[in-house]
Amino acid sequence: MKLAVELVSEQLVKPSSPTPESLRHYQLSFLDQISAEVYNPFVYLFPSNGYDLESNSNPITISNRLKKSLSEILTHYYPLAGRFIDNKFVHCNDEGVPFLETRIKCKLNDAVHSNLVGSELDKLVPFELDGAAEYPFGIQLNVFDCGGVAIGVCFSHQIADGLSCLVFIKRYDPDLIPTKEKDDDIISKRFVFSASVIETLKAKYRTNSESKKPISRVEALSTFIWSRFLAIINHGDKDQSESDEPKGLYALLHNVNLRSRMEPPVPEYSFGNYYREVVAMESEVMCHGFPLYDVNFGWGIPVWVGLSSLRYENQVLFADTESGGGIEASISLKEEDMAKFENDKELLASVSSIG
Structure with missing residues (x-):
């Protein structure tokens, strides 16, 4: 539209x-x-x-x-x-x-x-x-x-x-009150994952993990999207099991909140740039979340919060769905990669809508 x-x-x-x-x-x-x-x-x-x-x-x-x-x-x-x-x-x-x-x-x-x-x-x-x-x-x-x-x-x-x-x-x-820059051939799309799908992914990766640490929603969905990205990068339109070896070496970067990790820690809601990228080969980094819908301008809860278009290739932003529990993933890929990614069979079996 x-x-x-x-x-x-x-x-x-x-x-x-x-x-x-x-x-x-x-x-x-x-x-x-x-x-x-x-x-x-x-x-x-x-x-x-x-x-x-x-x-x-x-x-x-x-x-x-x-x-x-x-x-x-x-x-x-x-x-x-x-x-x-x-x-x-x-x-x-x-x-x-x-x-x-x-x-x-x-x-x-x-x-x-x-x-x-x-x-x-x-x-x-x-x-x-x-x-x-x-x-x-x-x-x-x-x-x-x-x-x-x-x-x-x-x-x-x-x-x-x-x-x-x-x-x-x-x-x-x-x-x-009172009290890499975005190129023309990069496509951004929104993939919605329901709460039940997120729980299924958490259970799946918890079973496959040797760690006793609980798996977060962000970690589970990061791992899944990462696996599907590698599938289309390494094998194009061919099916790929997650155990297949990739053709090259790829790194996953998470933006990590540094506020509680600084010495001494700064207040939880300090204003500024308190983040750094951390390389995570197996999505082991805990990410800090903040409810997008916890906002009220006098009209109640928003019906939707949009993150506009993404500015970098191979970038993913997560946002809670309005109903809670689910996650909207805004994903930016090259046009040719997006054409393959949005038709990935495992992805289509897990996503509730693509926009």
């Missing part, structure tokens, strides 16, 4: 109170400076409860509430309203966060049930995702014909890792 998006307005939202002079220079850490110059995008979709001009759910009221709460929270996350300088620091000058408003020429349910591809979700966020510019953060309010809304946000990876983004979004709640 192609989304017709009309830009209605664009403005800068500034912190509700000025940032003190002593905090105007936000030095980027080493981990910040070596992070990819891309934006982390998230799109939260909420259904319409019906609205009129007198209600709290009409587009004008929604926009005003979001801008007011953003202005308040920026006093605590003041670097987001600043500007990057030479990949070294953020000038916390309170210039403001870009806030875009659009109208979408379709109904939200039609968009959700059409299995939007990443390139269409990109229309719901404020920035081009490749090559993060001077803005650390931006937000886009998208209103559908039915009154449903999609809130698209972009965080520069140079100022925040994925967990930091999710913590910010959880706290950015109007009801709580």
